[in-house]
Amino acid sequence: MRRYFFPIFHNGEMQMDETGELFGSSELAAQHGARVARDIASDPDYDHASGTVVFVVDASGAEIARHRVASVGSA
Template structure:
């Protein structure tokens, strides 16, 4: 298990993830980051104009991926936040 962090950029400001999460692989951490992005996108109070981005980094601080929070999914919508 390795620790991965998911800091968030929202309105141009970095919100650090000081705790992180343990995952067996980088792929699982990437999936988690995508789920966080979807959850934020589905929040009716989320400001779509905020330019929110979930960043997934490993314990050494190397960026693995980014997920942009782009829109709120509608009922029955198969799309995902990226």
């Protein structure tokens, strides 16, 4: 298992993930990042103009994936 982190870029600021989560593969971590982005998009109070992006990075800081938060139902 490896630790992956999910920092979120929102309204021009990076919100760091100091804890991260353990996953058996980078693909599973990327899927989790996509799920986080969908969860944010489904929040009725979310400002869709904020340009939010969920990043997936490994313990060395290498970017594995990025998921732009979009309106629920959009690609």
